[in-house]
Amino acid sequence: MLLLYFKCCHPKAAHRELARVVASLAEVSLHHETVKALLERYFFWRHPEFQKQVQYPVPAEPQARRLEMVRLQQQGWSEKGIAAVLHCAPVTVNKWLRRYKQEQARTPQSDAQPWLLDHSHAPLQPRRKVYIGAIHAVLILQKKYGYAGWFRVKGYLEKDYGIHLGQTTIKKIMALNRRLHLAPQRPVKVSEARDTREGPPKSQHPFQHTYIDLRYLDAKPEGVQLYSCLLLEGFSRTILAGSLTREQDVGVILHLYYQALVYWGFWEELISDHGGQFQSHEFRRVNQRLGITHTMYEKGHPWQNLIESQFGIQARLGEYGWQRCATIAAAQEFHRDLIRDHNRLPHYAHRFRNDQKRAPLEVLGAVKGREVGAADLHQAFSRKFWQRETDARGFVRLGRWRIYVEEALPRTPVQVRYWDGKLSAEYDSHVLTEYECKWDRTKLTPKAISQMTSHQHPFQSRQQPLFDPLWLRDPVERVETTSIARRKQPAHNEQLRLYFGPELVRTA
Secondary structure, X not given: OHHHHHHHHOOOOOHHXXXXXXXXXXXXXXXXXXXXXXXXXXXXXXXXXXXXXXXXXXXXXXXXXXXXXXXXXXXXXXHHHHHHHHOOOHHHHHHHHHHHXXXXXXXXXXXXXXXXXXXXXXXXXXXXXXXXXHHHHHHHHHHHOOOOOHHHHHHHHHHHHOOOOOHHHHHHHHHHHHHHOOOOOXXXXXXXXXXXXXXXXXXOOOOOXXXXXXEEOOOOXXXXXXXEEEEEEOOOOOEEEEEEEOOOOHHXXXXXXHHHHHHHOEOOEEEEOOOOOOOOHHHHHHHHHHOOEEEEOOOOOHHHOOHHHHHHHHHHHHHHHHOOOOOHHHHHHHHHHHXXXXXXXXXHHHOOOOOOOOOHHHHHOOOOOEOOOHHHHHHHOOOOEEEEEOOOOOEEEEOOEEEEOOOOOOOOEXXXXXXXXXXXXXXXXXXXXXXXXXXXXXXXXXXXXXXEEEOOOOOOOOOOOOOOOHHHHOOEEOOOOOOOOOOOOOOOOOOOOOOOOHHHOOOO
């Protein structure tokens, strides 16, 4: 009966396997030929109706089923036979029997059975999220912006490299680069506890508040002290204009002001400190004529100027790079890149916006301030800034003067400005030409223009002229010619005779 029972549970079981199992349970010696003869005599096990009546009791609990696998193996069943009896896959039987053997080899006398429990399905070696390329990209950014934090590095990775990593991952990579590749690290500064401070006024719409200030660089390329001047829009944190110069006088402020007004339009209020440039008569007159409210925050409260936070970002990103700039031109180019990157990369203040706009330029969009009139600008800036269009040969007219700008930019609007004895023409933030100029304070016009200096810029023509007479580019003053009154002819009241008489005939 035991033989027929197992044969019905596993109809495809071999004779030798059945002989081994029955001999183990009945404790008798049984030959496989005997098993074959008995199965031939009692053939009713072959009918499906009989096989359905005999089913092996498979345990419902997973742990009990695994123990049953071990018990059936001890009875003499093969792994394939155990899988057929318990209705599972041979791979499953092989896995649990292997775990049982490993546990017995490790702790043979222990009664605990941890091998019956399910292990974690997490892979032992999960898929890598960071590869050598991402680590190298972070290293390049750390070498260029030595004191940058994880947020700025994350913005550069997403915009320039298309690599999207989390905050913790970027921090780990940066720490790894500092430890293995000697990436620069910002010096640690001990910060004291601060009291609660009132922040700068919050803008409710674009161009409500703007902030302006000057900052000197710790690094000195070519041994020259440079000053960074920025104009920041308060709502979107967009840098409207910026410059890196050797001086920090009102001329730099007015030039920056003019450039921003031409492109962006008017803003309502300007906030600055009590610097001499912002208290000057010319700067105050410009704001009054344009209708811009100028507010200077309380002395000793720099945190009320929103641009101070921007200067902190500039220090973290730029100081390390400026220390390695060999020339002033390289420092100015690096300053221009920092302004461009600040406007296009995600800003920490916009990380919770619902419209998914993160960069300052994305937040500002196409919005501009109140429209600027050319006549109003000229009047406000005391006719020291002009918007002119070059002619076919690259010259512009400035009052009575005709000056050369650039022949490679015909019919192009350029900006001409005068400050501190210099008359310069600019296009797209590049100085094209510069002249020595004497200013007539009475008529508010140039009195004398001389000594042209041509600067290197990307708009120069690549084709070299065969003959270039430089004297043709000298400034020309148009002389006002007065009309000379013609002499009045004496009036003749005598009536001429209208006939030919004998006196008109010549006689021989």
